[in-house]
Amino acid sequence: MNRYAIIVAGGSGSRMGVNIPKQFLPIADRPILMHTLEAFANHAPEIKIIIALPQIYIQHWMDICEDFTFTIPHSVVAGGSSRAESVKHALDGIIENEALVAIHDGVRPFVSKETIETGFLLAAQYGAAIPVIEINDSVRMLDNGLNRPIERDILRSIQTPQCFLLSLLREAYKRSSFEIFTDDATLVEKLGQSIHLFDGNKENIKITTHFDLLVAEAIISRRKTGYLQ
Amino acid sequence: MNRYAIIVAGGSGSRMGVNIPKQFLPIADRPILMHTLEAFANHAPEIKIIIALPQIYIQHWMDICEDFTFTIPHSVVAGGSSRAESVKHALDGIIENEALVAIHDGVRPFVSKETIETGFLLAAQYGAAIPVIEINDSVRMLDNGLNRPIERDILRSIQTPQCFLLSLLREAYKRSSFEIFTDDATLVEKLGQSIHLFDGNKENIKITTHFDLLVAEAIISRRKTGYLQ
Numbered sequence: 001m002n003r004y005a006i007i008v009a010g011g012s013g014s015r016m017g018v019n020i021p022k023q024f025l026p027i028a029d030r031p032i033l034m035h036t037l038e039a040f041a042n043h044a045p046e047i048k049i050i051i052a053l054p055q056i057y058i059q060h061w062m063d064i065c066e067d068f069t070f071t072i073p074h075s076v077v078a079g080g081s082s083r084a085e086s087v088k089h090a091l092d093g094i095i096e097n098e099a100l101v102a103i104h105d106g107v108r109p110f111v112s113k114e115t116i117e118t119g120f121l122l123a124a125q126y127g128a129a130i131p132v133i134e135i136n137d138s139v140r141m142l143d144n145g146l147n148r149p150i151e152r153d154i155l156r157s158i159q160t161p162q163c164f165l166l167s168l169l170r171e172a173y174k175r176s177s178f179e180i181f182t183d184d185a186t187l188v189e190k191l192g193q194s195i196h197l198f199d200g201n202k203e204n205i206k207i208t209t210h211f212d213l214l215v216a217e218a219i220i221s222r223r224k225t226g227y228l229q
Numbered sequence: 230m231n232r233y234a235i236i237v238a239g240g241s242g243s244r245m246g247v248n249i250p251k252q253f254l255p256i257a258d259r260p261i262l263m264h265t266l267e268a269f270a271n272h273a274p275e276i277k278i279i280i281a282l283p284q285i286y287i288q289h290w291m292d293i294c295e296d297f298t299f300t301i302p303h304s305v306v307a308g309g310s311s312r313a314e315s316v317k318h319a320l321d322g323i324i325e326n327e328a329l330v331a332i333h334d335g336v337r338p339f340v341s342k343e344t345i346e347t348g349f350l351l352a353a354q355y356g357a358a359i360p361v362i363e364i365n366d367s368v369r370m371l372d373n374g375l376n377r378p379i380e381r382d383i384l385r386s387i388q389t390p391q392c393f394l395l396s397l398l399r400e401a402y403k404r405s406s407f408e409i410f411t412d413d414a415t416l417v418e419k420l421g422q423s424i425h426l427f428d429g430n431k432e433n434i435k436i437t438t439h440f441d442l443l444v445a446e447a448i449i450s451r452r453k454t455g456y457l458q
Binding site: 137194215 | 361364365366367368369370371372375376377378379383384385386387388412414415418423424426431432435437438440443444446447448451
């Protein structure tokens with residue numbers, strides 16, 4: 001089966017208080033989104049990469065690809081007004097009846113080869129697979145103005161790529177109104193499909209704050225010295 | 230009221246797969262625990278600092294304090310077989326009837342002045358206050374071999390210092406059997422006391438893995454350049 005990676009890069013940058021959308025912010029002197037594409041291309045060059053970008057940034061992306069001589073093959077679709085719509089636009093461009101699809105945040109450049117490979121393998125086997133990590137800190141749940149402890153051992157923090165059989169994902173997106181959309185797994189779950197969880201890699205962080213950018217720079221510099229994969 | 234910081238440093242280092250307990254691992258060339266003590270002493274030198282250390286490491290700590298010419302005043306008590314017992318030993322050494330007590334992880338060196346100050350202030354006002362941060366990733370809950378999404382907006386990740394009125398904490402520790410101990414807040418809660426949550430600082434991470442050490446080095450180097458407080 002062909003394997004696709006849909007990279008969702010719809011950020012507007014507002015959370016960081018800067019004008020440039022966060023997927024274009026540089027780490028190690030290159031836009032985050034380029035690192036993310038490389039993670040997939042370096043794992044397996046035959047993975048077909050589709051980026052969903054806001055329409056107004058598509059030209060910008062093409063310009064910076066030229067500036068950075070960025071040559072990893074990929075296609076670009078215009079994102080919708082929500083993440084779910086963006087994924088739907090990307091799915092509409094896939095012509096096969098069946099394939100494996102990984103949906104990945106554009107601002108998670110540190111996904112490991114193992115996470116990608118395991119995701120595709122388990123999606124082929126179970127239909128839906130997502131990487132998770134354990135939560136280290138204690139957790140409390142807000143409850144009616146008060147709060148109470150919740151057992152952290154039964155909680156898992158969800159990462160991407162969320163991996164699916166294309167047919168299942170298409171069906172989920174066809175049926176959904178996207179009103180209470182949280183993530184792709186939740187949509188697919190509504191079909192009665194159970195979601196297979198597997199251990200992701202801890203450095204696969206979602207870069208959404210200045211603090212995350214700082215961590216990202218640290219990961220990059222340590223990778224160069226061989227400290228991290 | 231006098232203010233105390235009980236720094237719990239009972240780690241054995243096994244989680245990192247090294248022999249040296251993690252509170253003694255160096256960041257920016259000095260043991261983590263020294264950075265942690267400095268966070269409190271730099272905030273307010275009159276805060277009385279008590280470290281709970283495993284008995285077998287007390288001499289080691291005194292030796293390295295000498296090696297590093299570490300002069301921040303503090304007292305040391307021998308930790309118990311659990312975190313709760315360690316806190317209890319530290320509490321036993323406080324003679325006042327009332328005071329404010331912050332219980333802090335020895336491996337959280339990046340607690341900010343604001344987090345410390347707010348913790349003490351709110352503990353004075355409400356009896357019990359703990360810093361929390363929002364959870365950025367989606368979260369799932371394991372449930373009988375399956376799993377389901379849980380609303381992350383109502384979850385908070387718990388940090389330290391957990392701050393209390395001494396009288397309340399003493400009462401909680403007197404009544405508890407420590408059997409299902411998770412954290413100090415949970416003990417105090419059993420007295421019918423509600424826990425006041427407040428926003429902590431995100432870089433106040435608990436250093437428990439090699440990845441955390443990497444992040445810690447990054448935070449330190451950015452602080453030196455004035456990028457972070």
